Amino acid sequence: MGSITDKAILKIGKLTYTEKNWEALGSLGDLKVFPGDKEVSDPKQLFQENLQSGAYDHVVALYRSNDSTSLTGPFDAELIRSLPSSLKYICHNGAGYDNIDITACTSRGIEVSSTPVAVNNATADMTIWLMIGALRSIHVPYAAVREGKWRGPHFMPGTDPEDKVLGMIGMGGIGQAVAHRARAFGMKIQYYNRSRLSPELEKDAKYVGLDELIGSSDVVSLHCSLTAETTGLIGKTELGQMKKGAVLINTARGKLIDEGALIEALKDGTLRAAGLDVFENEPELRSDLVDLPNVVLTPHIGTGTTDTQAKMELLVLDNIKSALESGKLITQVREQLSKPKL
Ligand SMILES: O=C(O)C(=O)CO
Numbered sequence: 001m002g003s004i005t006d007k008a009i010l011k012i013g014k015l016t017y018t019e020k021n022w023e024a025l026g027s028l029g030d031l032k033v034f035p036g037d038k039e040v041s042d043p044k045q046l047f048q049e050n051l052q053s054g055a056y057d058h059v060v061a062l063y064r065s066n067d068s069t070s071l072t073g074p075f076d077a078e079l080i081r082s083l084p085s086s087l088k089y090i091c092h093n094g095a096g097y098d099n100i101d102i103t104a105c106t107s108r109g110i111e112v113s114s115t116p117v118a119v120n121n122a123t124a125d126m127t128i129w130l131m132i133g134a135l136r137s138i139h140v141p142y143a144a145v146r147e148g149k150w151r152g153p154h155f156m157p158g159t160d161p162e163d164k165v166l167g168m169i170g171m172g173g174i175g176q177a178v179a180h181r182a183r184a185f186g187m188k189i190q191y192y193n194r195s196r197l198s199p200e201l202e203k204d205a206k207y208v209g210l211d212e213l214i215g216s217s218d219v220v221s222l223h224c225s226l227t228a229e230t231t232g233l234i235g236k237t238e239l240g241q242m243k244k245g246a247v248l249i250n251t252a253r254g255k256l257i258d259e260g261a262l263i264e265a266l267k268d269g270t271l272r273a274a275g276l277d278v279f280e281n282e283p284e285l286r287s288d289l290v291d292l293p294n295v296v297l298t299p300h301i302g303t304g305t306t307d308t309q310a311k312m313e314l315l316v317l318d319n320i321k322s323a324l325e326s327g328k329l330i331t332q333v334r335e336q337l338s339k340p341k342l
Pocket residue numbers: 066093094095096097119300301302303304
């Protein structure tokens with residue numbers, strides 16, 4: 001067995017709930033942290049300098065997150081080319097990993113894991129919160145009551161979820177958790193997905209084509225990943241095909257929707273309302289979106305509970321441990337598995 005110093009593990013960003021579990025990984029390799037506790041004016045440059053100086057030359061596995069993209073830049077093909085040749089595993093904290101170029105990782109022999117399942121319930125809860133908020137036109141009275149204006153000048157009664165058709169685009173773990181909750185509200189569920197679910201998972205949900213879903217749902221909710229194929233999935237054409245007065249919910253990724261076209265559809269009444277947790281250029285928000293009275297907005301906090309954040313961190317560290325001990329990631333991304341997962 002080699003000394004532990006011939007292997008290192010790199011943590012990019014911070015862990016909030018699992019620092020002890022991180023320290024325990026010290027039995028498997030030297031622990032390195034970027035950027036650490038000191039103030040850094042240009043973390044992206046420092047990260048590049050560290051890569052070039054050989055500071056990470058023995059790193060075999062690294063921890064990163066969606067948030068740590070602001071410290072390093074996205075893990076695109078260029079950044080992946082500059083990672084040390086020792087690197088075998090990127091263990092990502094996030095169910096979505098659109099800021100990692102998986103093809104570039106695969107061709108360099110780097111295996112990648114993400115955090116599915118751990119995110120399902122919190123993201124589904126947020127989806128329901130946004131959906132009910134949008135159906136109840138909550139945005140104006142919610143702000144008005146805090147400003148001492150009671151219901152505000154233009155209170156609009158909402159609509160009930162009961163008997164409405166919920167169309168889910170993407171029916172993986174989060175989609176199924178949303179469907180489970182929506183059934184309790186008496187909603188009828190239909191879905192579009194890469195592949196049809198088994199009868200046990202599908203339950204009473206109807207599997208339909210994308211056009212049919214868009215044209216026949218009272219609420220359309222997005223639960224698919226962002227890829228080259230799904231970027232701009234909901235644009236002017238699709239919004240024009242939606243039922244007059246329908247509601248659109250997005251807790252997946254902002255770039256699935258053409259935000260300019262959405263703003264027009266919300267202004268001209270094509271859509272009744274939207275509930276959005278994610279945005280095209282987050283954390284920047286368009287003022288013409290924020291100013292609309294018929295959008296319910298949250299700042300990408302779908303998984304923002306202590307329980308879920310802790311589960312996500314732990315799953316990433318468990319992936320690192322499993323990879324270093326047995327050469328196997330627990331939740332490797334589906335693009336790298338021969339049998340695609342839902
Ligand atoms: O898990 C993810 O991908 C997130 O976006 C967290 O909210």
